[in-house]
Amino acid sequence: MINFSKNLITRLATYAIDNPASFLKRTAALNFSVGSVGLIIGMIINKNIPEKEKRFMIIQEATEGVLDLGVFLGCATAFEKIGRWLVKTKKLVPHIDNFSKEQVKDAITKFFANPNKPGISMLAESKIRTWVKAAEVGAGLIGTIIAFNVITPLIRNYIASKLEKNIGKKMDKTQTYSPILPATKLNQPISFNKNDPFASFNSAMTTGKLPQRAYLPVFTSTGMRV
Amino acid sequence: MFLLNIIKYIFWGFIKPVVNFNPNLTRQLSSLSALSPTMQRLSIGATGLVLQTSIDATNPNVDKSTQKYSAIRTAVKMVVTTLGGIFFRFLGQKTIGEPLVNKGILEVPKELIQKMAKLTPEVRIREFCDFKNLPLEKAPKVVSPEMLAKIKFAGAVGWVCAVGAAVVSVFVWDMPFVNKVMNFVLDKVYGKNKPENKGH
Numbered sequence: 001m002i003n004f005s006k007n008l009i010t011r012l013a014t015y016a017i018d019n020p021a022s023f024l025k026r027t028a029a030l031n032f033s034v035g036s037v038g039l040i041i042g043m044i045i046n047k048n049i050p051e052k053e054k055r056f057m058i059i060q061e062a063t064e065g066v067l068d069l070g071v072f073l074g075c076a077t078a079f080e081k082i083g084r085w086l087v088k089t090k091k092l093v094p095h096i097d098n099f100s101k102e103q104v105k106d107a108i109t110k111f112f113a114n115p116n117k118p119g120i121s122m123l124a125e126s127k128i129r130t131w132v133k134a135a136e137v138g139a140g141l142i143g144t145i146i147a148f149n150v151i152t153p154l155i156r157n158y159i160a161s162k163l164e165k166n167i168g169k170k171m172d173k174t175q176t177y178s179p180i181l182p183a184t185k186l187n188q189p190i191s192f193n194k195n196d197p198f199a200s201f202n203s204a205m206t207t208g209k210l211p212q213r214a215y216l217p218v219f220t221s222t223g224m225r226v
Numbered sequence: 227m228f229l230l231n232i233i234k235y236i237f238w239g240f241i242k243p244v245v246n247f248n249p250n251l252t253r254q255l256s257s258l259s260a261l262s263p264t265m266q267r268l269s270i271g272a273t274g275l276v277l278q279t280s281i282d283a284t285n286p287n288v289d290k291s292t293q294k295y296s297a298i299r300t301a302v303k304m305v306v307t308t309l310g311g312i313f314f315r316f317l318g319q320k321t322i323g324e325p326l327v328n329k330g331i332l333e334v335p336k337e338l339i340q341k342m343a344k345l346t347p348e349v350r351i352r353e354f355c356d357f358k359n360l361p362l363e364k365a366p367k368v369v370s371p372e373m374l375a376k377i378k379f380a381g382a383v384g385w386v387c388a389v390g391a392a393v394v395s396v397f398v399w400d401m402p403f404v405n406k407v408m409n410f411v412l413d414k415v416y417g418k419n420k421p422e423n424k425g426h
Contacts, residue, residue: 009326010335013382017338020259024266027389031396038396095252126349130356131252133259138232141261145270149277161287 021083021136025076028144029069036065067155072147079143083135087128088112094131096124229269232258257359260381263388264315271308275301295416302411303404310399311392318391323384327376334372334379342371342378350374357381 016023040061043054086092087108096104107124111132118125231254283297326332342350350369355362357377 006332009332009383009386012386013379014335014338016382016385017378020261023385024261024263027263027385027392028266031389031392034393035396035400038401042401092255094256095249097249122346122349123352126345126353127252127256127356130256130259130353134256135258137261138255138258141232141258141266141269144266145273145277148270149274150281153278153281157281157285157287 020133021080021140024137025073025080025140025144028076029073032069032072033065036061036069040065064156064159068148068152071151071155072144075143075147075151076140077143079146080136080140082143083137083139084132086139087132087135092131092135094127096127099124229272232269253356253359253361256356260357260359262315262319262381263385263392264312264319267308267311267315267392271304271311275304275308278304295412298415299408299412302408306404306407307400310395310403314391314395314399315388319384319388322391323387324380326387327380327383332379332383334375338379339371339375342375345371345374 012023040058043049043058043061046054049057090105090108093101093104093108096107099107104124107118107120108128110120111118111125111128118128120128279297279301282300283293285293285296288296327334345353347368350371351365352362354360354369354374354377355365
């Protein structure tokens with residue numbers, strides 16, 4: 001067992017040395033998935049959520065998790081390639097001691113023509129290899145930031161508003177909420193501002209008080225889970 | 227500062243090819259190849275605090291008070307999850323991962339040492355500088371293959387353990403505490419006037 005984990009760590013570490021950008025991307029995806037699964041487990045063992053709604057919330061959370069993961073992986077991979085492309089097309093060129101600008105460009109051409117045996121000096125090869133890795137990591141990081149902090153929240157807000165409208169319409173037609181409220185209090189006004197799941201529903205169930213606003217189970221985002 | 231540098235360097239690549247071939251920028255950007263998961267998490271969290279909060283604060287689909295509430299909620303969540311994430315990653319990296327190699331519990335793979343031995347002494351010194359983000363003057367006179375392989379391997383094992391610690395942190399930090407801390411702070415901010423379940 002100890003040997004197995006030693007081997008595993010050694011193999012993972014060797015991979016990380018060779019492909020830092022890929023390592024960071026994959027582990028961020030792993031952490032994100034574990035966060036999502038943890039959240040779903042939390043919902044499954046939460047006894048305060050009624051069974052029927054639980055299923056809805058879990059499906060929604062899982063869908064959102066998969067969607068976010070896809071956006072993240074796509075974005076990070078695309079940016080990683082942009083980073084590599086920037087070096088390959090010589091838009092980002094390193095400084096190498098005792099090399100003229102033309103020599104550096106020439107070395108980059110040779111490096112990308114045959115990355116395993118470029119036929120350039122060892123110093124230039126080492127510099128360019130580190131440079132490419134760094135460009136991939138840097139660009140991938142920018143892609144990750146855009147995916148998690150811009151695209152995902154925008155999609156989440158957009159979907160939340162769509163769902164809110166659709167479910168709101170249905171509920172207004174069928175009036176299915178009335179049975180859960182104490183009959184004596186039904187004359188009070190209820191506004192359906194439907195954003196968050198069951199908290200107000202639950203408080204109505206436990207305290208017997210009519211919520212000022214009734215909410216529908218729409219969105220349960222947790223935002224960052226990396 | 228660190229993050230600004232990255233963004234600056236990447237986009238200057240498009241608009242200002244003059245910065246290319248700059249020795250200082252080369253060194254700074256090269257050290258990115260050794261970006262640890264801790265720094266990665268910090269970058270995502272710091273930018274998320276600004277970007278996600280402003281996205282929620284300007285969400286056109288909800289009313290003003292909901293915007294404010296969800297923006298505060300997001301900001302608090304970002305701070306709490308980022309601090310936890312960084313703390314656990316740092317712990318995994320510095321107290322578990324790197325000592326595993328430095329105390330000899332995990333052996334540096336022979337292939338890696340052989341790979342480093344193939345490099346000329348000068349290249350080894352430069353790779354050492356790139357890895358540690360040191361200027362060439364401050365580098366040690368001699369960098370043996372074992373030494374270079376060891377710092378690279380220790381760094382990478384640190385990464386692996388940081389990621390492992392991050393997985394653990396989901397269950398021991400994020401799941402039990404984040405909601406509690408968030409509600410606590412929101413109670414402090416809003417007192418009893420808290421809008422019920424607004425935003426998310």
